[in-house]
Amino acid sequence: MTDFSNDSSVDAAVGKPSIMEVPASVSEQVANASDDNFALRPEYKPKSIRSYVIRAGRMTQGQKKAFLSYWPKYGTSLFDGQFNLIERFGREAPTVLEIGFGMGASLLTMAEQEPEKNFIGIEVHPPGVGHLINEAGAKGVDNLKVYMADAIDVLDDCIADASLDRLQLYFPDPWHKKKHNKRRILQPEFAQTVRKKLKVGGVFHLATDWEHYADQMMEVMSAAPGYENKAGEFHYSARPDYRPITKFEMRGERLGHGVWDLLFERQD
Ligand SMILES: C[S@@+](CC[C@H](N)C(=O)[O-])C[C@H]1O[C@@H](n2cnc3c(N)ncnc32)[C@H](O)[C@@H]1O
Numbered sequence: 001m002t003d004f005s006n007d008s009s010v011d012a013a014v015g016k017p018s019i020m021e022v023p024a025s026v027s028e029q030v031a032n033a034s035d036d037n038f039a040l041r042p043e044y045k046p047k048s049i050r051s052y053v054i055r056a057g058r059m060t061q062g063q064k065k066a067f068l069s070y071w072p073k074y075g076t077s078l079f080d081g082q083f084n085l086i087e088r089f090g091r092e093a094p095t096v097l098e099i100g101f102g103m104g105a106s107l108l109t110m111a112e113q114e115p116e117k118n119f120i121g122i123e124v125h126p127p128g129v130g131h132l133i134n135e136a137g138a139k140g141v142d143n144l145k146v147y148m149a150d151a152i153d154v155l156d157d158c159i160a161d162a163s164l165d166r167l168q169l170y171f172p173d174p175w176h177k178k179k180h181n182k183r184r185i186l187q188p189e190f191a192q193t194v195r196k197k198l199k200v201g202g203v204f205h206l207a208t209d210w211e212h213y214a215d216q217m218m219e220v221m222s223a224a225p226g227y228e229n230k231a232g233e234f235h236y237s238a239r240p241d242y243r244p245i246t247k248f249e250m251r252g253e254r255l256g257h258g259v260w261d262l263l264f265e266r267q268d
Contacts, residue, residue, distance in 0.1 A: 022046065025077045026148050030067050038064045042124040043078040043149035050150070051173060051185035052100075052124050063130030070137035076158075078149040083158045088145055089118045097159065097197075098122070098168040099151040099185070104132025106170065109244045111136070111144045117165075119144045122151040152190070159197050166203045167194050170243070174210040186217055191224040198266040203230070206262040207243065209252055214260035221264050230263040237263040 023029070023041045030040070038059045044050075059067070076083060086092055095118040101107040104121060111119040121144065123129050129148045136144050147154050175183040186206065194204050204227070208214050214236070221227060222234060231237040239245070239261050249259055 025079050026067075026071060026075055027077060030071055033064075038067075040067065040126040040148070042126065043147070043153070044124070045078075045150070045153045047150075047152070049182055051152075051175075051183050052150075054124065059126065059130060062134065063127055066130040066134035066137070070133040074133045074136060074144060074146045076145050076147055078147060078153050078157060081157060082160060083120070083145075085118065085160075085163060089143065091118075093118045093143075094165040095120065095163060096166045096168065097164050098170070100124075100169065100172055101128065101132065102171075103128045104135065106244045106246060107144075108132060108135055108139075108141065110242060111141050112139065114242070115143055117143065120147070120159075121145075122147040122149060122154050124148065124150060151185070152193070155193050155197055161196050162199050164198050164202055166205060167198060168205050168243075170205075170207045171209060171246075171248075172206075172213070174208065174213045176210065176212070181216075184213065184216065186213075186220055188220055188224060191220055191227070195224070195226050195266050200266050200268060202266050204262075204264045204266070205240070205243070206264075207239070207259060209249065209257055209259045211258060211260070214258075214262075217260070217262050221262060224264070226266060226268050227264040228267050230265055237261045 022045060023043060025043060026040060040059065041054060076088065085095060093116060096110070097120045098107050099122050101121040101123045102125070107119060107121045121132065126148060129146060133146060169186065172185050175181055198204060206217050208217060218234060222229065229235065239259070240263070243261070252259065
């Protein structure tokens with residue numbers, strides 16, 4: 001097993017303290033950041049294999065303003081323990097959680113299009129989080145909360161069992177080199193973690209534009225106990241209307257690249 005702490009790109013990106021140390025919460029980092037040094041790190045717990053590379057990097061003035069203005073409204077911390085849906089959203093409503101929302105374009109569109117649902121986004125990339133909360137804040141979106149943290153830790157520590165109506169994993173990092181395949185977030189154990197967090201009848205929606213990852217997703221999900229493929233065994237689904245088509249996907253379509261959607265429903 002590769003020890004991820006030896007990945008020099010990680011330590012080079014975040015500098016000291018070491019990668020194996022638990023970082024401060026995002027709120028503390030924002031409160032302690034000086035004007036000319038505003039590099040944030042996501043929240044995570046030490047683990048040997050990660051599905052992402054931590055890149056702290058310097059934030060732009062716009063992203064910095066976004067954290068100062070909107071983190072208190074949208075942000076929520078891995079270190080705060082169980083997320084109380086009713087308290088945080090002020091209502092009981094169907095809840096959708098998205099892992100790895102990138103810059104957040106499709107998550108924001110969905111939150112705007114379905115105000116009757118609660119949306120929770122999880123992303124480790126600080127500029128993407130800054131971008132999403134800035135746009136959401138400017139538009140006055142009220143049905144969204146965000147973690148800047150490792151999704152595995154958030155699922156384990158913060159999300160109640162049988163509480164989600166849908167969990168979205170769109171275009172996860174493909175880690176296409178064979179030696180890196182173990183970093184792919186979708187593994188049999190992860191499929192079961194997701195199942196536990198979905199309500200019975202809730203849906204795990206995956207999408208990828210990487211054919212080998214689509215094959216692996218189909219293999220892992222078809223073998224996962226407690227799920228039913230909504231398109232029928234070993235069939236991919238058509239893109240549901242609620243998943244906005246991204247610019248990147250449109251370009252891919254013009255170039256003849258494929259996109260595969262998988263919809264698996266929790267049975268028990
Ligand atoms: C290839 S990008 C796709 C982004 C977006 N879903 C889209 O379709 O444009 C994958 C994203 O997942 C995030 N990611 C990877 N592993 C993660 C984890 N364990 N927790 C939270 N985010 C993660 C990465 O930072 C990256 O932004």
